[in-house]
Amino acid sequence: MPHTTRLLFLAGSAREGSLNKRLAKLAHDVAEANGIAATLADIGDYPMPIYDGDTEAKEGPPENARKLKALMEVHHGVFIAMPEYNASVTPLLKNTLDWMSRVKVEGEPPLAVFKTRVFALGAASPGGFGGVRGLTALRQTMELGLGALVLPDQILVARANEAFDDHGHLKDKGQMDLLKAVVQRLARAAHVMRGAEDGA
Ligand SMILES: Cc1cc2nc3c(=O)[nH]c(=O)nc-3n(C[C@H](O)[C@H](O)[C@H](O)COP(=O)(O)O)c2cc1C
Incomplete structure (x- = not known):
């Protein structure tokens, strides 16, 4: 486990022009600008088949589920920007989380990767609600399904x-300030969580 508190930034869309990838990248850049060690990843780089119990019984979880879990393990906090699909979680993100939840490691408690780090959520939508209903559904999956600590921010x-200018910043200063606050809160919580996990 690295000594610096590290944050991972992901989007729940793999689309090339994804607004949520833009939000995840901006959050990542905000973290770096504030001296926080940050990694931006694309879950499109970790393709997985649709979860199926027979596939799991035959082949086990896909290698990419193990790889993404390993990536999460070297970070202490995770920011996920996800679009709302029909008021809920995108199938891409849900499938990714479902497979990751099936990765079992001998001697490791179930869902340890989710239970030992802290998460913050964001959403971007061309619509007027901003994806709030999707985040409520994602929060339920993360908290109740995976046992994750998800910040209220x-x-x-x-x-x-x-909403974005040519530099990828949010045009609205209040929104930019809110994003900075969410990232800083995540970094602080990740630092505390890391201390607890390290027994500090
Ligand atoms: C199947 C589907 C369902 C959608 N449902 C919603 C919705 O419930 N609320 C919403 O605000 N936008 C909805 N959208 C629009 C997405 O927010 C929009 O396509 C967004 O740009 C996708 O995120 P991305 O740009 O990060 O890929 C939906 C889009 C798709 C393809």
Whole structure:
């Protein structure tokens, strides 16, 4: 486990022009600008088949589920920006989390990777609600399903196709300040959580 508190930034969309990838990248850049060690990853680089119990019985979880779990393990906090699909979690992210939840390691408690780090959520949507309903569903999966600690602080970017300027920043200063606050809160919580896990 590295000595510096590290944050991982992901989006729940693999689409090339994804607004949520833009939000995840901006959050990552905000972290780096504040001296926080940060990694930006694309879950599109970890393709997995749709979860199926027979596939699992035959082959076990896909290698990419293990790889993404390993990536999470070297970070102490995770920011996920996810679009809302029909008021819920994107199938891509849900499938990724479902497979990751099936990775078993001997001697490791179930879901340890989720239970031993802290998460913060964001959403960007071209619509007016900003994806709040999707985040409520994601929160349920993460907290009740995976046992994760999810910060109450979150950022919603409504009308997101007009919300970013040419530098990838949010045009609205209040929204930019909120994003900075979410990232800083995540970094502080990750630092505390890391201390607890390290027995400090
Ligand atoms: C199947 C589907 C369902 C969607 N449902 C919603 C929705 O419930 N609420 C919403 O605000 N946008 C919804 N959208 C629009 C997405 O927010 C929009 O396509 C967004 O740009 C996708 O995120 P991305 O840009 O990060 O890929 C939906 C899009 C798709 C493809």
